[in-house]
Amino acid sequence: MIAAAAKKPLRLGVIASLGLAILFVLSLFVGVSDLPFGTALSDPDALQLLLVSRLPRTLAAVLAGAGLAIAGLIMQTLARNRFVEPATAGTAQSAELGILAATLLWPGATLAMKTLVASGAALLGTSIFFMTAHRLPPSQPFLVPLFGLVYGGVIGAGVTFIAWQANLLQYLAIWTNGDFSGVLRGRYELLWVAALMVALAWFVADRLTIMALGRDASIGLGLDYAGMMRIGLIIVSVIAALNVVVVGMIPFVGLVVPNIVSRLMGDNLRGTIKWVALSGAGLVLGCDIIGRLIRYPYEIPVGTVMGVVGGTLFLWLLFRRPAHG
Amino acid sequence: MIRIENVSLSHQATPILHNISLTIPKGGVTALVGPNGAGKSSLLSLVARLQPLQTGAISIDGLPVDTTSNRTLAKIAAILRQDSVVASRLRVRELVGFGRFPHNRGRLNETDRAIIEQSLDQFDLADLAGRFVDTLSGGQRQRALVAMAFCQGTDYLLLDEPLNNLDMYYARDLMRSLRQVADENGKTVVIVLHDINMAGAYADRIVAMKGGRVIADGAPTEMLTTPVLQDVFGFAMQVATINGKPIVLHHL
Numbered sequence: 344m345i346a347a348a349a350k351k352p353l354r355l356g357v358i359a360s361l362g363l364a365i366l367f368v369l370s371l372f373v374g375v376s377d378l379p380f381g382t383a384l385s386d387p388d389a390l391q392l393l394l395v396s397r398l399p400r401t402l403a404a405v406l407a408g409a410g411l412a413i414a415g416l417i418m419q420t421l422a423r424n425r426f427v428e429p430a431t432a433g434t435a436q437s438a439e440l441g442i443l444a445a446t447l448l449w450p451g452a453t454l455a456m457k458t459l460v461a462s463g464a465a466l467l468g469t470s471i472f473f474m475t476a477h478r479l480p481p482s483q484p485f486l487v488p489l490f491g492l493v494y495g496g497v498i499g500a501g502v503t504f505i506a507w508q509a510n511l512l513q514y515l516a517i518w519t520n521g522d523f524s525g526v527l528r529g530r531y532e533l534l535w536v537a538a539l540m541v542a543l544a545w546f547v548a549d550r551l552t553i554m555a556l557g558r559d560a561s562i563g564l565g566l567d568y569a570g571m572m573r574i575g576l577i578i579v580s581v582i583a584a585l586n587v588v589v590v591g592m593i594p595f596v597g598l599v600v601p602n603i604v605s606r607l608m609g610d611n612l613r614g615t616i617k618w619v620a621l622s623g624a625g626l627v628l629g630c631d632i633i634g635r636l637i638r639y640p641y642e643i644p645v646g647t648v649m650g651v652v653g654g655t656l657f658l659w660l661l662f663r664r665p666a667h668g
Numbered sequence: 669m670i671r672i673e674n675v676s677l678s679h680q681a682t683p684i685l686h687n688i689s690l691t692i693p694k695g696g697v698t699a700l701v702g703p704n705g706a707g708k709s710s711l712l713s714l715v716a717r718l719q720p721l722q723t724g725a726i727s728i729d730g731l732p733v734d735t736t737s738n739r740t741l742a743k744i745a746a747i748l749r750q751d752s753v754v755a756s757r758l759r760v761r762e763l764v765g766f767g768r769f770p771h772n773r774g775r776l777n778e779t780d781r782a783i784i785e786q787s788l789d790q791f792d793l794a795d796l797a798g799r800f801v802d803t804l805s806g807g808q809r810q811r812a813l814v815a816m817a818f819c820q821g822t823d824y825l826l827l828d829e830p831l832n833n834l835d836m837y838y839a840r841d842l843m844r845s846l847r848q849v850a851d852e853n854g855k856t857v858v859i860v861l862h863d864i865n866m867a868g869a870y871a872d873r874i875v876a877m878k879g880g881r882v883i884a885d886g887a888p889t890e891m892l893t894t895p896v897l898q899d900v901f902g903f904a905m906q907v908a909t910i911n912g913k914p915i916v917l918h919h920l
Contacts, residue, residue, distance in 0.1 A: 553766060
């Protein structure tokens with residue numbers, strides 16, 4: 344029985360890896376400009392298209408997806424609640440507030456500087472969320488996501504108001520609805536910082552698993568609870584801010600991916616965190632490919648596609664009988 | 669040795685503990701008893717550094733709990749809180765294995781694995797080792813948590829109402845296991861109990877608390893008497909003697 348239990352995640356992992364590899368290759372060859380499979384490497388124009396547009400776009404989707412899934416996982420771990428994610432609990436909205444403020448007050452700032460400001464704002468907003476969430480009674484698990492929705496909604500409304508006043512609503516639409524169509528070489532590389540954050544999360548996976556057991560258990564096991572909380576908040580905030588600034592926020596990834604992986608493989612993050620990252624990457628990449636194909640040659644932004652796909656997955660998670668064993 | 673000196677605690681304006689001084693020598697089983705709200709759990713959580721000391725001093729083996737590093741203390745004392753909730757989908761073996769974290773920081777070696785298997789056996793969890801904790805019954809989960817604390821391999825075990833949710837078989841079994849690790853492995857067990865007869869049967873010493881104070885303290889035979897118990901719990905209960913041991917008929 345134990346051997347079977349160990350084999351199941353492995354098989355799922357192989358399927359997930361293979362799926363991502365197929366999507367990756369598919370993504371390189373799906374788009375408005377024709378890129379025949381055979382000539383991609385021999386034809387200089389085709390190679391140019393591949394290196395300047397398709398590969399960056401594909402990598403951006405992989406990095407954004409892996410990052411968002413990990414950010415959602417960490418947020419759920421720190422909140423000890425499976426229904427929170429950066430897109431709905433104030434992190435993304437705070438990051439939007441940050442980049443809006445940077446755009447208004449410091450128009451000359453580079454993208455990296457704006458990301459830094461957005462990360463700082465996200466960190467502040469997420470910290471306030473957690474300070475409040477930890478005071479809510481644990482007997483009412485749905486209060487935390489509800490509070491997150493309201494909190495994120497209030498900040499989001501403030502952001503919309505300021506953007507409207509300042510005639511920046513178009514920018515806001517870019518930050519709030521994820522879209523990879525503008526990704527070219529030279530415009531997405533900041534997202535590699537998200538990969539660093541994912542690596543950091545992997546490095547502290549055991550500690551995160553313990554954090555999920557709660558504050559008392561963490562301290563009892565000699566963990567620096569406050570320090571780990573800070574590391575977690577930084578990972579979540581930086582990943583959310585990077586996504587908002589570089590490609591726009593993509594909803595649901597952080598919510599559904601960690602939940603599905605937890606259902607299938609459990610919560611021992613040392614073993615599962617790589618599958619969370621991989622599945623997040625696959626989901627976002629898959630949705631981006633769907634968005635490119637559904638009304639070809641026009642595109643539907645990945646944020647919109649994810650709204651439909653992610654929402655459906657979330658409902659399936661809610662209505663499916665809890666997994667046992 | 670756990671040394672508690674002049675410890676007081678209040679939440680906002682409500683006093684919880686009043687100037688408690690208590691010394692628990694190394695080795696043996698000490699039971700903390702008392703009515704609800706007596707401050708037993710608060711005292712235990714202060715010893716386990718789960719909340720900051722306000723006044724007074726607490727040390728374990730000479731190490732002050734407020735200034736010694738958390739990592740060091742985690743190798744000396746393990747705590748099981750009352751009503752610990754495990755929301756994570758971890759397998760029993762994984763959960764128990766996290767008890768080794770203070771020693772290996774996540775890298776299990778052969779010694780760790782042997783201790784994990786021994787802990788699983790000790791608390792009769794070998795058959796459940798591959799199950800997810802969220803699929804267990806309350807009592808099975810409680811045993812897994814106790815096994816995790818045991819697996820931490822500390823000299824001191826601080827257990828807050830570990831008999832919660834356990835049926836008679838496993839409640840007795842757990843008390844016997846604790847008695848065994850105290851006698852054979854020289855562990856010091858401090859346990860909050862509501863079942864006064866369990867305390868009488870398995871503890872070397874009973875410390876009774878009420879209203880944030882220690883009001884009586886002694887061996888079971890001295891403590892399980894009608895006048896002492898009336899002082900602590902506020903009603904007169906008959907104490908019978910069976911095979912030379914006091915049995916409290918508190919339910920009559």
